[in-house]
Amino acid sequence: MLYQFNATYMDAIKPLNSWVKFVRDVNAAPWNPMKTTPVIRTLDASMELVERLTDCYDEPAWGLDTTVINGEKLAIQYNVIANKPFCNLLHFRRSKAQINQPKVLFVAPLSGHFATLLRGTIDTFLPDHDVYVTDWHNARDVPLSEGEFHFDDYVDYLVEFLELLGPDTHAIAVCQPCVPLMVATALMSARNNPAVPCSMTLMGGPIDTRINPTEVNDYASDKDLEWFESNVICTVPEQYEGAGQLVYPGFVQLSGFMSMNLDTHVQKHFKFFGDLVKGDGDNAEAHRKFYNEYLAVMDLPAHYYLDTIRKVFLEHKLPNKTMQYRGELIDLDAITQTAILTIEGELDDITGRGQTSAALDLCTKLPKSKKLHYEQKGVGHYGIFNGRRYREAIAPKIKGFIKKHAS
Structure with missing residues (x-):
C-alpha cells in the first residue's frame, strides 16, 4: 500500500513538474528581454526549487569517461x-x-x-x-x-x-x-x-x-525484526519489472536519512535559492550535483x-x-x-x-x-x-x- 501510494503521488505531481520546466524554458528563452532582471531570476529560482522537489531522480551516469x-x-x-x-x-x-x-x-x-x-x-x-x-x-x-x-x-x-x-x-x-x-x-x-x-x-x-x-x-x-517486516517492507507494484518483489523502498530509506539532518537539508536549499538569485553559478551547480546523487535512490531486496x-x-x-x-x-x-x-x-x-x-x-x-x-x-x-x-x-x-x- 505504501509503495503504491508513493508511485501514485509521483505520477500525480508530474504535470506540476512539467509545467515548472516549461516556465523555466520561457524564462531562459533568448527572446525574453527580462530574463536577467532580479524579478525573473527570483521567479526562475523558485521554479527550479519546485522542479527539483517534484522530480524523479533516476540512476546517475558514472561520468568517468x-x-x-x-x-x-x-x-x-x-x-x-x-x-x-x-x-x-x-x-x-x-x-x-x-x-x-x-x-x-x-x-x-x-x-x-x-x-x-x-x-x-x-x-x-x-x-x-x-x-x-x-x-x-x-x-x-x-x-x-x-x-x-x-x-x-x-x-x-x-x-x-x-x-x-x-x-x-x-x-x-x-x-x-x-x-x-x-x-x-x-x-x-x-x-x-x-x-x-x-x-x-x-x-x-x-x-x-x-x-x-x-x-x-x-x-x-531499538526495534525488533518484526517491526521492520511490518512497517518498512513493501511489495513492488505491477507497473515495475520487479512486480511482486519484497523490497525495502529507496524512498523510505531516503526519508529516514533526511529526517536525521532535516534542518541542514532545509538550510542548504535556502542557500541554493539565494545562490540562484545572486547568480552564483558555481555554488548552485555544486548543490545540483550533490543532490542529484543523494536523491537518486534504489530499492533493496527485503x-x-x-x-x-x-x-x-x-x-x-x-x-x-x-x-x-x-x-x-x-x-x-x-x-x-x-x-x-x-x-x-x-x-x-x-x-x-x-x-x-x-x-x-x-x-x-x-x-x-x-x-x-x-x-x-x-x-x-x-x-x-x-x-x-x-x-x-x-x-x-x-x-x-x-x-x-x-x-
Whole structure:
C-alpha cells in the first residue's frame, strides 16, 4: 500500500513538474528581454526549487569517461564482465593497457544509493589501478522469477567476483559491505581459495555497532525484526519489472536519512535559492550535483535488508563470533594472509568511531604487520570516501597500503 501510494503521488505531481520546466524554458528563452532582471531570476529560482522537489531522480551516469596517465588522456570504457540478477561486476577499462598496476575491487554499499555514489572514490584510483566495482541493480527492476536475495547471496557474489578477477586482487569496501566482505574473506581463507584478496580496506563499516552507537545504530537496534517486516517492507507494484518483489523502498530509506539532518537539508536549499538569485553559478551547480546523487535512490531486496538488520545491528554476529554462512560457522581466525586497513572519520555520525577498527581485533591470527588503522580528522561519514581530504590524505594511504601488501 505504501509503495503504491508513493508511485501514485509521483505520477500525480508530474504535470506540476512539467509545467515548472516549461516556465523555466520561457524564462531562459533568448527572446525574453527580462530574463536577467532580479524579478525573473527570483521567479526562475523558485521554479527550479519546485522542479527539483517534484522530480524523479533516476540512476546517475558514472561520468568517468576519461582519465590522465603520465600526461596522456585515455578514454574509459564501462565493461560488464559479470552479469548477475542483482548486480553487475563493472570494469573501468582504459583505452591503453597499463602494465603491473594492482587490481582493485570496490565493493559498493547496497544500502539505498546507486554505486555511482562512489564516483569520486573510484576516479582517484583510475590513473594507477585496474578498477572494478559492484554495480547493484534496483531491486524493483529484478523480475520475481530471479528469486530472493539474502545476505549469504551477497557473500556468494563477492566470492564469485574475486575468483573471476583471480589472485593479486585488493578489495575496498565502503560502509555496509565491510561485513559481507569480511565474511567472504574468512570463508575463502578457510577453504584455501587462491583468489582470496591480498588486502582489504574497510571504510566506515559497521563491524561492531555496540561501540559508540550512533542515531542510525539506535534506530536499528531499538526495534525488533518484526517491526521492520511490518512497517518498512513493501511489495513492488505491477507497473515495475520487479512486480511482486519484497523490497525495502529507496524512498523510505531516503526519508529516514533526511529526517536525521532535516534542518541542514532545509538550510542548504535556502542557500541554493539565494545562490540562484545572486547568480552564483558555481555554488548552485555544486548543490545540483550533490543532490542529484543523494536523491537518486534504489530499492533493496527485503530479505537482504532484514538479514543485515538481524545479523549486524540486533545480534552482532560478527563480533560475537556467531556469524554463519549457509549453516557454516565463520572463523575470522582463518584470515592469516589478507592484510586489513580500517578507515574511520572523526566526525562520522553514521558509523561510530571504533566500529570499523574492531575488525583488527577480531582477526587474532593475522600478524600485526598486516594490520593498520587510520582515522581522518575533521571528516564525517561521506568525507571518508569523497572530497578533498579523501583525495589528499585517505586515498594515498590506501594506495600505499595496497603497494606494501601486493603479493
